[in-house]
Structure formats: structure tokens, C-alpha cells
């Protein structure tokens with residue numbers, strides 16, 4: 001690629017920032033960063049006045065920064081080809097719409113929405129393509145005067161050339177060809193003067209000198225409309241790359257039903273940006289070897305649009321959890337604890353200010369449970385273990401285990417030994433279990449299980465000696481007392 005790479009991410013700020021959008025942004029960003037002169041541009045497509053919001057725009061920008069996808073030009077940072085909000089570019093669109101009108105490549109259309117809807121309905125009934133039949137294509141001056149007198153507000157329609165093959169190159173899908181007769185004349189400027197996406201996007205991409213348009217597959221069907229506008233305005237057509245849909249694990253389109261779908265949700269759940277970026281890169285792109293863990297810098301080196309698949313990518317949450325766990329392994333227990341604190345505060349386990357001594361204990365607890373955590377909010381699954389002495393044994397299997405005849409002696413011996421150890425830490429506590437096994441001549445399971453159940457209310461979990469250490473002598477005895485009041 002010899003020409004300068006200029007790519008853009010052009011979200012419509014109409015709601016939560018979906019992970020699909022983040023993946024498009026990432027692929028663009030990687031393409032730009034691969035080349036020394038590459039530029040990544042952030043343009044906000046805010047022409048949908050009803051659904052666009054500043055809040056959503058802020059959310060997108062925050063998420064991009066959090067993921068490390070900084071932009072070289074665009075909103076907030078400026079640049080040579082601004083403004084970068086579409087609503088600030090209305091004059092520019094107007095100028096190009098006028099040019100098309102003057103050259104006869106577009107025309108005013110006075111059809112009302114009802115008339116258009118009716119025409120579509122009839123065409124559908126006749127099994128014909130629901131494209132505009134060209135009623136206003138060649139209006140006479142009298143007809144125009146009549147419509148104006150009726151107070152009709154016209155849209156501007158693009159006069160799509162007939163009987164042509166519309167072609168473009170797509171880095172993912174190869175050379176694409178469409179029949180222009182399937183497009184029909186389409187609206188480029190609405191009656192209120194606001195351009196439609198297919199028109200504004202062409203003018204912006206052309207004037208911002210975008211070399212590659214990398215975006216979601218759902219825009220593939222818009223591309224022929226955009227290409228005919230490029231030709232009509234004499235603009236150079238960029239190279240496209242339409243990246244595949246993201247499906248849920250059940251292979252249906254990714255939706256809320258599949259769990260969290262926005263970047264913010266993952267951030268709030270305590271996923272790490274490095275892990276999310278790594279995961280998003282693998283949604284559609286395949287590395288050339290078995291390696292799966294990539295930093296952003298590594299991705300810049302190895303990412304290539306040549307290895308972006310045509311077929312849909314499947315969002316596998318287990319894989320994201322696994323990746324996130326790999327990145328969490330690199331974090332200190334202090335950092336993981338800090339990630340967990342907002343969740344603990346939210347659920348009422350902690351107050352915002354954690355006393356130093358409590359903090360040290362919590363960090364030690366984190367050390368003990370950290371291998372069980374895939375993301376920050378999972379700490380909550382273990383919070384009761386640490387905070388809640390009100391152990392309840394309701395499960396039948398647990399009750400059965402505690403009814404075994406050896407249990408009273410196990411507990412008794414455990415209490416005795418706990419009173420006499422040299423240091424109250426996991427290293428000194430761990431040998432106690434073996435000693436009891438030997439002294440009572442029973443299996444390890446018969447020692448561990450009742451102790452784990454009485455102290456934690458669970459049959460499985462993190463290292464028991466470590467849990468006993470962080471709980472401390474008195475809380476351990478209190479819990480045993482609660483679960484086994486007769487002992």
C-alpha cells in the first residue's frame with residue numbers, strides 16, 4: 001500500500017457503544033498504525049437528530065480511549081479536514097447536493113411519504129423490487145409549480161444511472177459487482193435539508209481523503225449507492241472492507257440476550273482493556289500461528305486485513321474470560337483488589353473508605369482467590385466467603401457430610417491444633433489437616449470436607465488454609481460454632 005493510509009471510524013452516537021463498533025474501530029486503528037504515515041480519524045455521524053445524543057458520543061470517546069484507540073484527527077482533536085461532526089458540515093453537503101442538481105444528476109422529489117409507502121406496497125404485492133419508480137424524475141415546470149403551491153417540501157433524489165454495473169473492491173469480500181437497476185433513484189437529502197447517511201458519508205470520506213473504509217458487513221448493501229455518488233461527483237472510490245457480523249455462541253445475531261454487548265458493560269464488570277482489545281482482534285481476524293495473546297503493539301505488527309474472514313465471527317464469552325484471566329495474572333493483588341472495591345461497595349459489603357488494616361487483609365484474600373477470577377466483578381462470587389460469618393448449611397449433601405460420625409473428632413482436634421500453632425498463617429495451618437488425617441486414621445476428604453463446609457458453607461472453593469488465615473482465629477471458631485452449635 002503505497003498511498004497514505006487514512007481510515008476512519010464514523011459512529012452514529014445513538015446508544016451504548018456496541019462491541020461490534022469497537023471491533024470496527026480497532027481494525028481501522030490497526031490498519032492506520034501499521035503504516036508510519038497512517039492516520040485514524042474519528043468522525044461523529046450525528047444526523048439522526050432524534051436518536052443522537054451527546055451522552056452517547058461521550059461514551060464512545062471514553063470507550064475508545066479506555067481501549068487505547070486514540071485518534072489522530074477528528075472530534076476534539078481537530079485536523080485539516082474538519083469539522084468532524086456531520087451536523088457541522090451541512091453547508092458542505094448542501095453545496096454538493098446543489099452540484100448534483102445543477103448537473104441533472106439529482107432532482108427534487110415532491111412525493112409524500114404516504115405516496116412512496118403506497119408505491120412500495122403495490123410493488124411488493126406484484127413481487128417487484130420496491131424501488132422508486134421515478135415519478136418526479138422528469139417533472140415539468142407546471143407540475144413543480146403545482147406541488148410547490150400545495151406546500152409540498154421536496155427531498156432531493158439521486159438519479160441513479162440505469163443499466164450499469166456498479167463495482168468496487170472489498171478487502172474482505174473481493175471484487176463486488178451490483179446491477180444499478182436494483183438501486184433505483186434514492187433520497188440523498190431529506191425534506192428538512194438533512195442529508196441521509198449514504199450521501200453524507202461519501203462526501204465526508206472523499207473530502208477527508210479516506211483511503212480505506214473498514215466497517216460492518218451491514219453496510220455492504222449501502223455501498224453500491226455510495227459508489228454511484230462517488231462517480232457522479234468525480235471522487236475517487238476508496239477501497240472497502242466489510243467485516244463480518246458478530247454472532248452469539250448459538251449463531252444468532254449478537255444481542256442483549258447473549259449478555260453484555262457494550263464496551264462500557266465489560267469495563268464495569270472489571271474486564272481489562274488489553275484483554276478486550278485482544279479478544280476483539282480475534283473476532284474475525286486469525287493470526288497465522290497458534291498464538292492468541294497479543295498486546296496492541298504486537299497486533300499492529302501482525303494484524304493484516306488479508307486474514308480477516310468473510311464468515312461471521314462468534315462471540316465466545318468463555319474465550320474472553322480466559323483471555324481476561326491471562327491478563328489478570330499479570331496484575332498485583334493490590335490492583336485486583338482495587339478493581340473489586342467498587343463492586344463490593346455497590347453491593348454493600350464495604351464502605352468507600354477501607355481502613356488500612358482491612359485493606360491488607362482484603363489484599364491477602366485476593367491473593368488466595370485470584371486464580372478463580374476471570375474478571376473483576378467475579379470477586380462478588382467470593383465476597384460472602386470473606387464478609388459473611390452467617391454460614392448456612394442447607395444443601396443435603398453438605399448436611400450428610402456433617403452427619404458423619406468422625407466429624408465431631410475432626411472439629412475438636414482442629415480447634416485444639418488451631419489454638420497451638422506457632423503462626424496463624426496458611427503455611428502453619430496447612431499441615432494441621434494432614435496431622436488430623438493421621439491421628440484419626442481417616443481419609444483426607446473426611447477431614448477437609450467437614451472443615452470446609454463448617455467454615456465456608458461450601459463444598460469447593462479456594463485454598464482452605466488461606467481462607468482460615470484471612471478470617472483469623474476468632475471468626476473461624478465463630479463460624480464453626482454457627483454451623484455446628486452442638487460441638
Ligand code: GLU
Pocket residue numbers: 009010011012045201214215216219
Ligand atoms: N454511522 C455509520 C454507523 O454507525 C457509519 C457507517 C460507516 O462506517 O460508513 O453505522
